[in-house]
Amino acid sequence: MPATTCLYDQVLSLLRQSSNARDLRHLKALAWMVTALVCSGRLSLPQWEAYVPSRARQAQSTERRWQRFLGNRRVRVKSLYVPLVLAAIHRWQGRRLYLALDTTVLWNRYCRIHLTVTCCGRAVPLLWRVLEHPSATVSTKRYLPMLRLAHRLLQSYPDVMVLADRGFANHDLLEWLSQSRWHYCLRLPSDVVVQGPRRHPVKVGYLWPPKGEARLYEGVGIWSEGRWRCNLVLAHVKGVEEPWAVITDESPSLNTLWQYALRFRVEELFLDSKSGVFELEASGIRSAPALERLYLVAAIAILDGTTQGMAVQLDGLRCQVDPHWRRGISYLNIGLRWLKGAVNKGRTLLQLIALFTVDPEPCFASKKAEAHYYDRIWFSRIQSLCCQPTPGQSA
Incomplete structure (x- = not known):
């Protein structure tokens, strides 16, 4: 045998x-x-x-x-895989479920859209779609059907948060998120116009705080018409090349930055599948x-x-x-x-279990990596500001 x-x-x-x-x-x-x-x-x-x-x-x-x-x-890919991943996360129904939305490009020809579940320092695939598209930037109509399907599949999970990078922040996505009642943490590009922090509309890039400072804005209007109002967190961490601008529907706090940082776990998934563990790029x-x-x-x-x-x-x-x-x-x-x-070697195959809701032993490749992980991010100054809608802007 x-x-x-x-x-x-x-x-x-x-x-x-x-x-x-x-x-x-x-x-x-x-x-x-x-x-x-x-x-x-x-x-x-x-x-x-x-x-x-x-x-x-x-x-x-x-x-x-x-x-x-x-x-x-x-x-049928979804019929074969979705029941497996739903069985693996069935213990998460009483906890917040973080879904990371991202894209990756293969051979400058195909774009794979990913919706993943973040878990224990990594991301596990939930849904995906492959397009013949040479760019990592895709239109909303390409991934909204995937989000709608995920919403139907996760009806028994009342607390879900979507995490996405700068290429996904747009009117259509925010409108869908408001209707679905899912929470979100989305990063904004520096050229997005916001209303409220200043007397006149201003680009996010003009609001960057100095290094080592963070600003929390409540009730900011986004884009030139100021149609969408949300909360904005700006942070310029020492040692980080580029500041962060993250919008959320929840109260702005430093926890917003921690939640958005969970999105980076999908990068490890891309590395595992493309060139790390499974070498997808060698498939031909x-x-x-x-x-x-x-x-x-x-x-x-x-x-x-x-x-x-x-x-x-x-x-x-x-x-x-x-x-x-x-x-x-x-x-x-x-x-x-x-x-x-x-x-x-004849080891015994263990009985498969559900995914951990809490990691019993975080992963660190070295003591230096552990020290860096637990090293606190210090801000010399944190400002919390409440923005008032300008005339003609909806509250």
């Missing part, structure tokens, strides 16, 4: 319990693809041949099996629908590896795969190392 069969059986069992597939063959092919990805560490179809038992005598025959899956329109796939299905394989491997890593941590077995005295690698890497050990 092949050593990879135990891992394949667990992945297939997980898919059959949660996913909604039109054909059992889709689940079997997907389970083997996830198994081969975990073992090879590369999103490259030719690399998977050595990890999948088959009666085929030519490697090309095995590769065509994966190509047929990636090109099959009957394979040049089709937007095929890339969406290929990323399904990576998303399941990320979710499976993360939950397996958390199970390893919970059972006190981390030191078998992590050489640090305290946790020094992500739960994803812990889980992937354990899964590879199950294939190559």
Whole structure:
């Protein structure tokens, strides 16, 4: 019996319990693809041949099996993946759920829009879409359907906050967020016009505080017409090259900056999938629908590896795969190392658990990194100002 069969059986069992597939063959092919990805560490179809038992005598025959899956329109990505991630976050219903919205570009040709759940120093994919678009900046109509779907899926989660970078701050998104009653922390470009801090409308760039200072504005009107009123936090941290301008629907505070900073966890996810753990850029796939299905394989491997890593941590077995005295690698890497050990060293596959709501042991690669993390950001001056609407501006 092949050593990879135990891992394949667990992945297939997980898919059959949660996913909604039109054909059992889709689940079997997907389970083997996830198994081969975990073992090879590369999103490259030719690399998977050595990890999948088959009666085929030519490697090309095995590769065509994966190509047929990636090109099959009957394979519904959301039906296969969404039940898995919803089962993994079911313990979060009484806590705030942070969703990070971001984009990444592949080969200057394809743009992947991501909506992720931030958890324990990393981000886990929730929904994604691949477009044949050479820029990371996309119009609202490209990602609003994704947000609407997420809103329907997360109806049982009353406290959700959306985090997004400067390219997503626009009228349409704020209007949708106000209707959905989701909270938000969005970063503004420096050329956005705001009303309220000064007698006349002024660009955000003219309001930057000196280094080491922060300003909290309540009731600011955004853009030239001042249609949207929200709260604005400006901060210029020492040692940071560029100041931050973050708008939120909640009371402005330094906690607003901490919440927005959770968005950067999606950068680690991009690194893991593109060039770090799974090397998506080595796939050679040049089709937007095929890339969406290929990323399904990576998303399941990320979710499976993360939950397996958390199970390893919970059972006190981390030191078998992590050489640090305290946790020094992500739960994803812990889980992937354990899964590879199950294939190559006969380790027991652990029962998958839900994602942690609170990290029991934060990850630090060194004492210097830990000291830097806990080093407080000091502001020499913090101003809190309440802005009054100008004549003709809605309150």
